[in-house]
Amino acid sequence: MASPEEVAAMRRAIAVSAQGLGTASPNPPVGCVVLDRHGRTVGEGYHARKGEPHAEVNALAAAGRSAAGGTAVVTLEPRNHHGRTPPCRAALIDAGVTRVLIAVRDPTSRGEGGAAVLRQAGLEVETGLLRQEALLILGPWLASLRAGRPYITWAYSATSDGVPLGPPVVGAPADLAALRAAHDLVLTPEGRLTEGLPGGHGDGGVFHVPRMPTEPGPAEAMDTLRAAGARSLLVEGTSRAAMSLLAACPADRVVAHLPRTLVSRAPCEGTAAVAALPEGYRIVDVALGADHIGLTADRE
Ligand SMILES: Nc1c(N[C@@H]2O[C@H](COP(=O)(O)O)[C@@H](O)[C@H]2O)[nH]c(=O)[nH]c1=O
Secondary structure, three states, X not given: OOOHHHHHHHHHHHHHHHHHOOOOOOOOOOEEEEEOOOOOEEXXXXXXXXXXXXXXXXXXXXXXXXXXXXXXXXXXOOOOOOOOOOOHHHHHHHOOOXXXXXXXXXXXXXXXXXXXXXXXXXXXXXXXXXHHHHHHHHHHHHHHHHHOOOEEEEEEEEOOOOOXXXXXXXXXXXXXXXXXXXXXXXXXXXXXXXXXXXOOOOOOOOOOOOOOOOOOOHHHHHHHHHHOOOOEEEEEOOOHHHHHHHHHOOOOEEEEEEEOOOOOOOOOOOOOOOOOOOXXXXXXXXXXXXXXXXXXXXXX
16 A cells, blocks of 8 residues: 555656657657655656666665665666666666666566566565656657657647637737647648647657658558657648548647637527537646637547
8 A cells, every 4th residue: 555655756757757758759758756764855857868877776766875775766667677777677686776666667677577577576666656647748649659659739720610610829929839848849830740749859860850741541650750759740720731631630639729619599490419529539637718619538
């Protein structure tokens, strides 16, 4: 059972992990908090970019010797295999951590996962702590693994009769900049691909911005984006490129900006109801802007 301090630390690790969104791909955005033997926070870290230290390694470096006898609280199961960096479970064992709390299992772990190896080394390990909350950050990365293509968010503004009209409203530039920065790639209303946060993935050669392939089709275009390192794509507006891509690869999430106007009389008796969202999406968040209502909805 996790203590209240450990639950709070996991929520903090989830918050910290968000800083890897839009830059960590093709790796996952992971966060870690290290508590000392008295349950005090002594280090925090997140994974910023592939090739750079993992979340646990950054948090342990911040904690220094205070990690000995303490607890590591990490959003994704520590890795047990060698990749670009050494396995994180070794770093945890070497630092003398005695307890590890994990939110989400890593489906890419090779052989026995890091959790099993940590247990064999005598550490106490609990998995599944605040899993649903951690999936708010790790969900798109996991979904892109399952689908074999980037997780797609479609952002548009709609007319008062619910028809998708174009890119999200100009009245919300800060929201739009944040949305872009949380995605690896953006398909702009002009049909160009740009990095969500320019330069965010670094120049280590593990990520590049391809040209949006037009031939032979959207499925192959998704393969190209995936091979370029992208695990998330923001599609803005209703350009021809956007609509043909979405017809073949439906968005996982939509962010719709609706005008703050109300229908007071049906345009014509008996016409279809005004839809706030495309069919098959359920609202997960509603935000009120000065000149729009922002709906976030996930594919059912
Ligand atoms: N970023 C991250 C993990 N990511 C795991 O590491 C794999 C990539 O390893 P590498 O090639 O060394 O960068 C990636 O596919 C995923 O399984 N694991 C963790 O324990 N903590 C982290 O912070």
